[in-house]
Amino acid sequence: MRIAEILHRKGSDVTTVPPETTVRSLLGTLAEHNIGAVVVSADGATIAGIVSERDVVRSLHARGADLLDTPVSEIMTADVRTCAPGDRVDGLRTTMTEHRVRHLPVVHEGRLIGIVSIGDVVKSAISELATERQHLVEYLQGKY
Template structure:
């Protein structure tokens, strides 16, 4: 089965955009819009993950609470209790975690350092690739 290290390696777009907790929400949302991403990892100056900010966080904690993006900091609305995985985690384990916790993005962290970010789409693609390979192997086995 494919693991997270392989998923990261196969990603066409491997850049992980980050923002500091003291940045404004407007800065974060502007960067997300510019890069066409749905979430941004919040990191301290030393590179440690402090949280994650998603479009969902913005909608629920800015728009619905009538806050202003230009004077609210990322740390005020980010999800601080971030679930992370390591490179050794399997696609199956990540998909189960994301399904159970209703997540769309998982930071990949080892030794307190951010290595990458995987999305539900990355994992679904990897799972489908695994299934196609298994089907091919079974067909070859059956046909001798």
């Protein structure tokens, strides 16, 4: 399965915030959209970074409550791993595991076109296994 298929199923909406957004505002955005990370982008198309709930928790522990009025640009991950629509999901599993990331922005021709989470990857694996199982059952029942 390719990343494009995941985006086709889930949609290509990506929540972004500009770098100057405060952590307090970021938390509202995460809660409002029920998501775990957002792409930091000045224009909604290019990627400046990514910031997750984990980034907030770790920074909050280190810096205290004053962090809430800090811009997300100070806690975001600037070296963002990305994927392309034509990439295979099994390769994405490896990338996510090896680099301990749960969200990968999808980029096409230098522009942000979607985001894939570890949950999306797990759902695709479950779907593939269910399809395989169904084909095996049909084969064993002589339907092929």
